[in-house]
Amino acid sequence: MDLALDGVDCAACMDDIERTMAAVAGVVSARLNLTTYRLRLIWEADKTDASALINALAKGGYRAYPFEQSRVEQEETRRTQWLLKCLAVAGFASMNIMLLSVSVWSGNATDITPETRDFFHWLSALIALPAAAYAGQPFFRSALASMRAGKLNMDFPISLGILLALTMSVVETALHGQEAYFDSAVMLLLFLLAGRYLDQAMRKRTRAAAGNLAALKGEMAQRVGADGALVAVPVGVLKAGDQIFVRPGDRIPADGVILSGSSEIDTSLVTGETLRARVGSGAQVYAGSMNFDGALSVQVTAAGEGTMLDEVARLVEKAGEARSRYMRLADRAARVYAPIVHVTAASTLVFWLLMGAGAHHAIIIAISVLIITCPCALALAVPAVQVVAAGHLFRAGIFLNNADALERLAEIDTIVFDKTGTLTLPDPNVVNASALEPDLLHRAARLALSSRHPLALAVSRLAVDVAPFDQVEEVTGAGVRALVDGVDLRLGNAEFCQAQIHQPSSPDVSLIYLRFGARQAAIEIRQSLRPDAVATVAGLRQRGFDLHILSGDRPEAVAPLARQLGIAQADGGMTPAQKIAAIEALRAQGRKVLMVGDGINDAPALAAAYASLSPITAADLAQAQADAVFLSDRLAPVAHALDLARQARALMRQNLWIAVIYNAFAVPLAIAGYVTPLIAAAAMSGSSIIVTLNALRMRGVAREALPERAANAASPFSLSAREHRA
Amino acid sequence: MNVLIYLVPIALALGITALFAFMWSLKNGQYEDSEGPAHRILSDEDVKK
Numbered sequence: 001m002d003l004a005l006d007g008v009d010c011a012a013c014m015d016d017i018e019r020t021m022a023a024v025a026g027v028v029s030a031r032l033n034l035t036t037y038r039l040r041l042i043w044e045a046d047k048t049d050a051s052a053l054i055n056a057l058a059k060g061g062y063r064a065y066p067f068e069q070s071r072v073e074q075e076e077t078r079r080t081q082w083l084l085k086c087l088a089v090a091g092f093a094s095m096n097i098m099l100l101s102v103s104v105w106s107g108n109a110t111d112i113t114p115e116t117r118d119f120f121h122w123l124s125a126l127i128a129l130p131a132a133a134y135a136g137q138p139f140f141r142s143a144l145a146s147m148r149a150g151k152l153n154m155d156f157p158i159s160l161g162i163l164l165a166l167t168m169s170v171v172e173t174a175l176h177g178q179e180a181y182f183d184s185a186v187m188l189l190l191f192l193l194a195g196r197y198l199d200q201a202m203r204k205r206t207r208a209a210a211g212n213l214a215a216l217k218g219e220m221a222q223r224v225g226a227d228g229a230l231v232a233v234p235v236g237v238l239k240a241g242d243q244i245f246v247r248p249g250d251r252i253p254a255d256g257v258i259l260s261g262s263s264e265i266d267t268s269l270v271t272g273e274t275l276r277a278r279v280g281s282g283a284q285v286y287a288g289s290m291n292f293d294g295a296l297s298v299q300v301t302a303a304g305e306g307t308m309l310d311e312v313a314r315l316v317e318k319a320g321e322a323r324s325r326y327m328r329l330a331d332r333a334a335r336v337y338a339p340i341v342h343v344t345a346a347s348t349l350v351f352w353l354l355m356g357a358g359a360h361h362a363i364i365i366a367i368s369v370l371i372i373t374c375p376c377a378l379a380l381a382v383p384a385v386q387v388v389a390a391g392h393l394f395r396a397g398i399f400l401n402n403a404d405a406l407e408r409l410a411e412i413d414t415i416v417f418d419k420t421g422t423l424t425l426p427d428p429n430v431v432n433a434s435a436l437e438p439d440l441l442h443r444a445a446r447l448a449l450s451s452r453h454p455l456a457l458a459v460s461r462l463a464v465d466v467a468p469f470d471q472v473e474e475v476t477g478a479g480v481r482a483l484v485d486g487v488d489l490r491l492g493n494a495e496f497c498q499a500q501i502h503q504p505s506s507p508d509v510s511l512i513y514l515r516f517g518a519r520q521a522a523i524e525i526r527q528s529l530r531p532d533a534v535a536t537v538a539g540l541r542q543r544g545f546d547l548h549i550l551s552g553d554r555p556e557a558v559a560p561l562a563r564q565l566g567i568a569q570a571d572g573g574m575t576p577a578q579k580i581a582a583i584e585a586l587r588a589q590g591r592k593v594l595m596v597g598d599g600i601n602d603a604p605a606l607a608a609a610y611a612s613l614s615p616i617t618a619a620d621l622a623q624a625q626a627d628a629v630f631l632s633d634r635l636a637p638v639a640h641a642l643d644l645a646r647q648a649r650a651l652m653r654q655n656l657w658i659a660v661i662y663n664a665f666a667v668p669l670a671i672a673g674y675v676t677p678l679i680a681a682a683a684m685s686g687s688s689i690i691v692t693l694n695a696l697r698m699r700g701v702a703r704e705a706l707p708e709r710a711a712n713a714a715s716p717f718s719l720s721a722r723e724h725r726a
Numbered sequence: 727m728n729v730l731i732y733l734v735p736i737a738l739a740l741g742i743t744a745l746f747a748f749m750w751s752l753k754n755g756q757y758e759d760s761e762g763p764a765h766r767i768l769s770d771e772d773v774k775k
Contacts, residue, residue, distance in 0.1 A: 033759040
């Protein structure tokens with residue numbers, strides 16, 4: 001069984017966890033992966049069971065969640081391994097062939113015998129042909145697929161160049177020729193595979209982090225069995241018709257209809273509405289809503305006709321079509337590049353034939369043009385920058401979902417924000433902390449650690465490095481109490497705390513009361529702005545971005561916030577369809593729109609926008625549509641992502657120009673027939689190294705853009721850990 | 727030049743050995759966790775007292 005672990009923050013934890021697990025009777029092996037934070041357990045089924053193991057971990061302070069690799073992730077893992085194998089084969093082949101080639105080159109300059117040279121060439125062929133057949137597969141397959149689809153990508157000229165180089169070399173070898181291009185062909189493969197592998201490894205790591213977060217979001221539901229007993233099951237296995245039980249403080253795990261019970265639910269993740277709604281039996285509830293004060297029994301339904309989710313899913317599908325038409329920079333370059341190269345090679349052939357050269361000589365020169373122009377630097381130009389940029393984004397807590405997201409992010413000129421959960425923090429916060437007595441607040445926070453109620457969670461967030469009180473009693477629907485130093489400490493509603501009713505400072509504030517002996521206090525809790533929202537928004541405006549707010553919340557809740565941020569164009573009460581319409585309208589003006597949002601109601605807009613970002617706390621549906629997901633309580637990652645994307649794009653352009661300049665020098669030489677295998681090898685590796693070095697310059701530039709190295713993104717799970725404090 | 731007859735095969739054999747060693751390490755899962763082993767070496771758990 002695989003478990004995703006939360007709370008692992010140091011290397012010592014690894015030792016601790018593995019030892020704890022090994023001590024449990026029946027455990028055969030336990031091994032923690034520190035890169036992905038996953039624990040693989042093997043145990044004997046008759047001696048222990050999963051829940052006992054999870055409990056043992058919980059005692060050590062680690063929350064474990066059963067985890068199953070998604071199909072996509074398995075696919076990525078398989079592909080990464082495959083690329084690594086290809087890379088190894090290409091590496092082996094190019095090293096050995098280079099050994100033989102260098103001998104031949106130096107031999108040609110001195111006194112190598114034709115027999116020895118042929119022997120070396122045949123040996124090279126023996127290594128190169130199987131190696132290219134194996135390691136070239138990623139390119140050949142992709143080239144075939146693109147040919148079938150009728151549009152040529154970068155892999156087509158690559159495959160053609162490699163195949164022609166190999167064929168010509170074999171023919172030359174058979175004719176006892178002086179020159180063979182085996183080393184060029186295999187080296188080309190090696191460079192290109194290195195670029196591909198790095199790209200893939202980055203994507204795999206991103207995917208693993210996203211998979212863990214999904215598991216850590218506590219996707220367990222309490223299903224009511226046939227005999228009425230509750231069974232904890234992963235959300236994924238819930239089917240329509242199942243009956244589930246939702247405790248106060250839990251998120252509703254699936255869409256459904258309430259069978260019995262009544263409660264206040266917070267649908268801010270679904271609609272953006274911040275006022276809580278009271279629901280009773282018969283009401284429709286959506287996955288992602290937070291259940292506040294009452295236990296609910298819910299019948300799971302499929303997303304039926306006419307429900308909001310159905311509407312959202314339909315809009316997402318339609319909106320996503322526009323995005324798929326985007327063509328990547330590299331492919332655009334390839335589209336221009338490939339025909340030019342092929343025409344040049346063909347005209348070189350014709351030119352030499354007309355000049356009266358033999359057919360054999362003319363063909364060799366034409367092929368050497370193809371080899372020298374084989375877009376080695378061109379193919380490395382974009383991925384090399386992308387890998388460095390994605391690495392920086394990863395360390396800054398920003399995960400790319402799409403490979404082409406960087407390029408699209410770089411073109412943005414208009415930013416549309418959702419309000420709830422995007423500009424504001426997803427979870428409510430205490431807003432009047434400074435007005436309360438510190439020691440009282442400290443005790444309240446410590447007491448709140450023992451409750452699962454969402455308001456108590458907000459208070460408990462103020463507790464730093466303290467353990468919960470020992471003997472805590474939770475009174476359902478009222479609050480929590482404990483005896484502290486012989487004095488009764490209570491946190492809960494006004495009646496429970498026998499407190500005076502406090503007049504809230506604004507209508508969207510929730511109140512929780514505190515009583516400690518004779519002292520009392522009222523704590524105000526509200527969804528507050530992300531701490532750096534004002535500064536970030538100001539910074540973005542200064543850089544010339546046009547800023548908008550589109551929120552599903554009431555206009556009167558949106559207006560004060562927009563004023564505070566200084567965003568003039570703010571609209572509230574938008575439905576998903578209206579959000580799309582607003583984005584389409586901006587697009588019609590020729591704007592490139594970035595949508596930043598987290599709710600299910602934002603998902604269609606995220607799909608419709610030119611590029612999109614989501615905080616990690618976003619609903620699954622929204623996250624799936626976002627180009628990148630950021631992991632922070634702050635809004636600054638939005639600015640970072642845009643800055644890095646622009647720098648990356650500038651470097652990509654530079655790299656493409658370097659590749660063009662290289663060709664401007666190399667191609668005339670090749671056409672004139674001066675290119676030998678030695679020159680081809682030197683030119684190819686030289687240009688690749690220049691392009692890679694240029695990409696690495698990004699490190700210096702990015703360091704300026706991310707001065708504080710994303711302090712709060714140290715652990716990918718710091719946010720969810722907070723969310724799940726029991 | 728007769729020395730090549732056995733030197734070249736030896737060179738190739740060495741290369742192939744390295745390639746197989748790499749394939750083995752890949753299959754063995756040594757590239758799945760790039761952080762853990764660095765810390766694992768510091769653990770005294772496997773020391774017999």
